[in-house]
Amino acid sequence: MPFAPGQLTMTDAGVALRAGRDAIIAGETEIDLGALQRFDSAALAVLLDWRRLAAEQGRPLRILHLPEGLASIARVVGVAHLLEG
Numbered sequence: 001m002p003f004a005p006g007q008l009t010m011t012d013a014g015v016a017l018r019a020g021r022d023a024i025i026a027g028e029t030e031i032d033l034g035a036l037q038r039f040d041s042a043a044l045a046v047l048l049d050w051r052r053l054a055a056e057q058g059r060p061l062r063i064l065h066l067p068e069g070l071a072s073i074a075r076v077v078g079v080a081h082l083l084e085g
Contacts, residue, residue: 002030002064008043020050024061029054034065041077043070048082 003023005016020031031050036043047063054061063083066074074080 002032002062003028004032004035006035007038008036008046009038009040010042013042013046017046017049020046021053024050024053024057024059027059029059030062030064032064033067033070036065036067036070039067039070041073044074044077044079048079051082 003020005020008016031047051061051063066083071080071083074083
């Protein structure tokens, strides 16, 4: 079952970051954002960290159901390509 955070904001980014890192270290290869209710630009930093950690572990990391608003922020700051795949 993919790791599925409910929100990724500046307020809870640290907790979500650690939980996601723990899931990736345990072997998780998918992050499902379908249940993501609240997010801000901190979500990009968290997602990029998770992607980097998975790459360091030699595993792919699929990001499922990326909300359009978050995808839009990623395009504006030029990191959308890092969230694909």
